[in-house]
Amino acid sequence: MKTFPVIDIKHHSAEIKSIYFKQIEPDIYPGQFFNVWLPGVDEKPFSISDVFQGIMEITVKAVGPFTRALVAVERGDFIGLRGPFGTHFTFHHHALLVGGGMGIVPLRYLARMLRQQGFHFEILLGARCEKEIPFQNDFSEWAPTTFVTEDGSLGYQGQVTEYIHEKIRESKLSFIYSAGPEAMLIRVMEEAKKAGLNYEISFERYMKCGIGICGQCVVNGSGIRLCKEGPVLSRNMAETVTEWGIPHRDATGKRKV
Numbered sequence: 001m002k003t004f005p006v007i008d009i010k011h012h013s014a015e016i017k018s019i020y021f022k023q024i025e026p027d028i029y030p031g032q033f034f035n036v037w038l039p040g041v042d043e044k045p046f047s048i049s050d051v052f053q054g055i056m057e058i059t060v061k062a063v064g065p066f067t068r069a070l071v072a073v074e075r076g077d078f079i080g081l082r083g084p085f086g087t088h089f090t091f092h093h094h095a096l097l098v099g100g101g102m103g104i105v106p107l108r109y110l111a112r113m114l115r116q117q118g119f120h121f122e123i124l125l126g127a128r129c130e131k132e133i134p135f136q137n138d139f140s141e142w143a144p145t146t147f148v149t150e151d152g153s154l155g156y157q158g159q160v161t162e163y164i165h166e167k168i169r170e171s172k173l174s175f176i177y178s179a180g181p182e183a184m185l186i187r188v189m190e191e192a193k194k195a196g197l198n199y200e201i202s203f204e205r206y207m208k209c210g211i212g213i214c215g216q217c218v219v220n221g222s223g224i225r226l227c228k229e230g231p232v233l234s235r236n237m238a239e240t241v242t243e244w245g246i247p248h249r250d251a252t253g254k255r256k257v
Ligand SMILES: Cc1cc2nc3c(=O)[nH]c(=O)nc-3n(C[C@H](O)[C@H](O)[C@H](O)COP(=O)(O)OP(=O)(O)OC[C@H]3O[C@@H](n4cnc5c(N)ncnc54)[C@H](O)[C@@H]3O)c2cc1C
Pocket: 033, 043, 044, 045, 046, 047, 048, 059, 060, 061, 062, 063, 064, 065, 066, 067, 068, 102, 105, 106, 203, 204, 205, 206, 207, 208, 231
């Protein structure tokens, strides 16, 4: 584990913040994550939200003790980073990016890469309210983007799941990428299957080592270690998972179901 200085900070809202570092590895792909270590606090996984012109970015939402400590870091603080780890999204034409909540984060870097390489794509993003959707300008600039918020403060009022079917029907798609809450991912997989579309999804399990050794993130049905064979799963791999919505291990690694 090495520590690196924070070179910049950006506040998206009171709870969501981006933290910037010099790019520490040459090859970092959208969908991959870093284990972030705060000395004396803990070490936790975070997706890469961007790599651009030698600067890399993670984006964090304060939800508990570690993330609250992470949003409190300042420029010049040193933070431990291990990574990049895990699988990444692959690039496809005529894709729909479907993101919910903090699942929006890895899709931001994916959108940048798709755009840079000349792929055609559309975006559907949802969250509870406008403040919980970071990078709105980037997404809207890079591709046709539909926003959905539960309180109606941005775009359509409702939930992303209500718009997936319509989007698939009205756009000429050949691929779907998705990251976010599992209820949303389940709906994406159902709709993609009905429409005969291929997809890649990214989902989360409690992680510790991040490198496939401890077994904490193993997923039932498939035996997939989400930190190693995931977090981005192809359709074939996702269809082997049997624990949707009910992680079978708790934070100690003990089997719950
Ligand atoms: C591959 C991956 C990428 C992630 N990317 C981001 C990101 O870009 N931005 C972001 O804000 N969050 C991201 N997370 C979630 C982030 O790791 C958790 O929010 C964070 O660990 C919570 O810690 P806490 O102490 O603040 O909260 P806690 O109160 O400990 O936990 C809050 C929630 O986070 C989950 N969580 C806690 N510890 C872990 C852990 N070690 N591994 C996985 N989940 C955990 C818990 O199950 C719980 O649902 C990602 C998680 C994974 C697995």
